[in-house]
Amino acid sequence: xxxSISNLWSIPLLVIIPMLTAIIVNFLYxxxxxxxxxxxxxxxxxxxxxxxxxxxxxxxxxxxxxxxxTFTFNPNIFGYKLSLxxxxxxxxxxxxxxxxxxxxxxxILSTIGLxxxxxxxxxxxxxxxxxxxxxxxxxxLYHLWIAxxxxxxxxxxxxxxxxxxxxxxxxxxxxxxxxISGAGLAVSLALVLGLTGFSNISDAIMYLKQFGIGExxxxxxxxxxxxxxxxxxxxxxxxxxxLKSEVYGASYPHGTALLQAQSKLMLVAIGIIxxxxxxxxxxxxxxxxxxxxxxxxxxxxxxLIQIDFRWIIAYLxxxxxxxxxxxxxxxxxxxxxxxxxxxxxxxxxxxxxxxCCEALFYFGGKTSTKEAxxxxxxxxxxxxATILGAIAASGIPPFNGFQSEIILIQxxxxxxxxxxxxxxxxxxVTTFIALLRGIYRIFLKPPELxxxxxxxVDLPKVLIIGIIIFIILSxxxxxxxxxxxxxxxxxxxxxxxx
Amino acid sequence: xxxxxxxxxxFIAAAILIVVGMGGMLFxxxxxxxxxxxxxxxxxxxxxxxxxxxREGGIVPILLPGMSIYDFTSxxxxxxxxxxxxxxxxxxxxxxxxxxxxxxxxxxxxxxxxASVILKGERR
Numbered sequence: 009x010x011x012s013i014s015n016l017w018s019i020p021l022l023v024i025i026p027m028l029t030a031i032i033v034n035f036l037y038x039x040x041x042x043x044x045x046x047x048x049x050x051x052x053x054x055x056x057x058x059x060x061x062x063x064x065x066x067x068x069x070x071x072x073x074x075x076x077x078t079f080t081f082n083p084n085i086f087g088y089k090l091s092l093x094x095x096x097x098x099x100x101x102x103x104x105x106x107x108x109x110x111x112x113x114x115x116i117l118s119t120i121g122l123x124x125x126x127x128x129x130x131x132x133x134x135x136x137x138x139x140x141x142x143x144x145x146x147x148x149l150y151h152l153w154i155a156x157x158x159x160x161x162x163x164x165x166x167x168x169x170x171x172x173x174x175x176x177x178x179x180x181x182x183x184x185x186x187x188i189s190g191a192g193l194a195v196s197l198a199l200v201l202g203l204t205g206f207s208n209i210s211d212a213i214m215y216l217k218q219f220g221i222g223e224x225x226x227x228x229x230x231x232x233x234x235x236x237x238x239x240x241x242x243x244x245x246x247x248x249x250x251l252k253s254e255v256y257g258a259s260y261p262h263g264t265a266l267l268q269a270q271s272k273l274m275l276v277a278i279g280i281i282x283x284x285x286x287x288x289x290x291x292x293x294x295x296x297x298x299x300x301x302x303x304x305x306x307x308x309x310x311x312l313i314q315i316d317f318r319w320i321i322a323y324l325x326x327x328x329x330x331x332x333x334x335x336x337x338x339x340x341x342x343x344x345x346x347x348x349x350x351x352x353x354x355x356x357x358x359x360x361x362x363x364c365c366e367a368l369f370y371f372g373g374k375t376s377t378k379e380a381x382x383x384x385x386x387x388x389x390x391x392x393a394t395i396l397g398a399i400a401a402s403g404i405p406p407f408n409g410f411q412s413e414i415i416l417i418q419x420x421x422x423x424x425x426x427x428x429x430x431x432x433x434x435x436x437v438t439t440f441i442a443l444l445r446g447i448y449r450i451f452l453k454p455p456e457l458x459x460x461x462x463x464x465v466d467l468p469k470v471l472i473i474g475i476i477i478f479i480i481l482s483x484x485x486x487x488x489x490x491x492x493x494x495x496x497x498x499x500x501x502x503x504x505x506x
Numbered sequence: 507x508x509x510x511x512x513x514x515x516x517f518i519a520a521a522i523l524i525v526v527g528m529g530g531m532l533f534x535x536x537x538x539x540x541x542x543x544x545x546x547x548x549x550x551x552x553x554x555x556x557x558x559x560x561r562e563g564g565i566v567p568i569l570l571p572g573m574s575i576y577d578f579t580s581x582x583x584x585x586x587x588x589x590x591x592x593x594x595x596x597x598x599x600x601x602x603x604x605x606x607x608x609x610x611x612x613x614x615x616x617x618x619x620x621a622s623v624i625l626k627g628e629r630r
Contacts, residue, residue: 157597180608187544194551
């Protein structure tokens with residue numbers, strides 16, 4: 009990683025541009041927001057591509073290396089590194105790039121017309137991206153807590169934006185629980201701060217390693233408990249998965265695409281922080297693995313019994329979050345690589361499925377398997393794209409899902425957990441069955457009544473372009489996984505070396 | 507009272523507020539009461555942070571003209587928890603506002619504030 013004493017220019021831009029855009033488009037409401045929103049999303053995408061790696065502090069100085077008397081960013085050196093610190097490294101590069109790509113398509117799609125009150129809605133999309141970017145870049149507990157809190161409130165807003173009674177109820181439930189988990193994370197932050205005196209995560213870890221946990225273990229367990237609560241809540245892990253799955257199912261599909269990307273980013277970021285801060289405590293990894301396994305199982309079983317395609321995808325997102333957390337929970341090099349890689353892949357193939365689901369809104373707005381028929385005749389492209397998305401989500405080569413799942417299976421086998429490896433395979437197969445059931449009924453099943461409307465519908469070009477881009481990404485990563493792995497492997501090595 | 511006693515009392519009061527708030531949020535049926543319970547929970551967290559930052563005879567963490575850095579650092583309460591409390595107040599207000607707005611919308615639709623009625627399952 010490039011070391012630079014000066015603050016990196018791109019980090020504040022990745023936070024300030026979405027924030028400013030949100031303020032402006034919210035103020036303008038429905039007038040002239042399209043050029044501002046789209047150009048801002050493009051600028052954010054460009055920044056995420058061209059940004060070098062580095063740090064950003066709010067005040068203070070990096071640690072002074074006592075041997076060389078030079079400033080250093082080596083986290084192994086204990087010193088007064090500044091507490092409020094942001095990092096833009098390879099992990100942030102790939103995660104923010106994918107999120108900003110989804111943001112761009114979400115913003116364009118929401119300006120086309122499905123959404124009411126476009127200004128406030130697009131403002132929420134930008135703020136959601138901002139909270140995800142903060143969570144993945146942050147290296148202090150203070151900003152982590154703020155980003156999780158802001159992210160939760162924005163998720164409530166995006167869910168409520170679709171304007172149905174189900175969406176309002178989902179938003180209220182999520183909002184009420186966000187109050188509990190947000191407060192829990194604040195208590196956790198207070199406990200870690202009280203124990204170590206540091207809010208900077210690297211400094212707190214160094215303190216715990218240097219002075220040992222000893223009598224602090226009880227308080228650390230309480231802090232870990234609150235962290236787990238926030239992790240479960242932010243990522244929609246079982247047993248509180250219904251809150252998140254209702255939000256996914258009740259939001260517009262393009263909004264869900266961004267929501268699930270934010271959830272995956274939070275799972276990765278909070279998961280890695282938990283592993284670093286509490287990894288030395290007994291049973292921590294076991295708790296993380298247990299939560300992952302029940303999330304994988306419950307999510308996929310719930311997906312099987314759904315009758316609405318949106319809700320099938322919503323529960324599959326929950327189920328596949330279990331893959332991500334399983335990899336992180338294993339805590340090994342292969343596990344972490346597999347978990348983070350799965351997060352990237354999951355974001356991509358779920359976006360394909362959600363954009364295809366968005367297309368269903370243009371064919372009468374029916375996504376229930378009991379109401380929609382024979383869409384393949386009206387749009388063979390959407391039917392093909394959905395099948396390709398389903399194949400990618402089921403971990404079938406040559407798509408990207410296969411590459412991360414095989415790494416996860418290998419990691420489980422290396423850790424002596426063959427039963428979990430078998431479970432991953434079973435969840436993959438069940439994912440395919442759940443999706444195929446929905447695809448058959450919506451796309452292939454002939455209409456029950458002969459007078460069904462078979463007129464062609466013009467889908468927005470940007471929707472088709474978006475689906476094609478994400479399918480191409482899925483295939484490219486499936487064939488050449490190193491494109492993504494070269495970003496992930498150095499980060500994992502750094503996390504494990506501390 | 508000594509520094510430890512005051513701090514301990516603060517921690518105990520915070521723990522009571524947090525438990526009462528969490529209990530209210532989980533077990534009360536009225537949505538407005540749930541929101542009031544949330545404010546108690548939020549205040550409990552704030553009190554925990556304030557107690558954490560407490561220093562016997564401490565001053566507010568603002569560097570006034572004429573005050574030396576040594577004097578400031580030896581007397582000021584811990585700055586960081588105070589900053590977190592400030593942020594938590596803002597977040598608490600925002601969360602309350604959003605929750606109340608959602609409750610108003612749902613009340614208009616269902617004509618009740620009972621969570622057991624409003625939030626019960628609906629066939630999709």
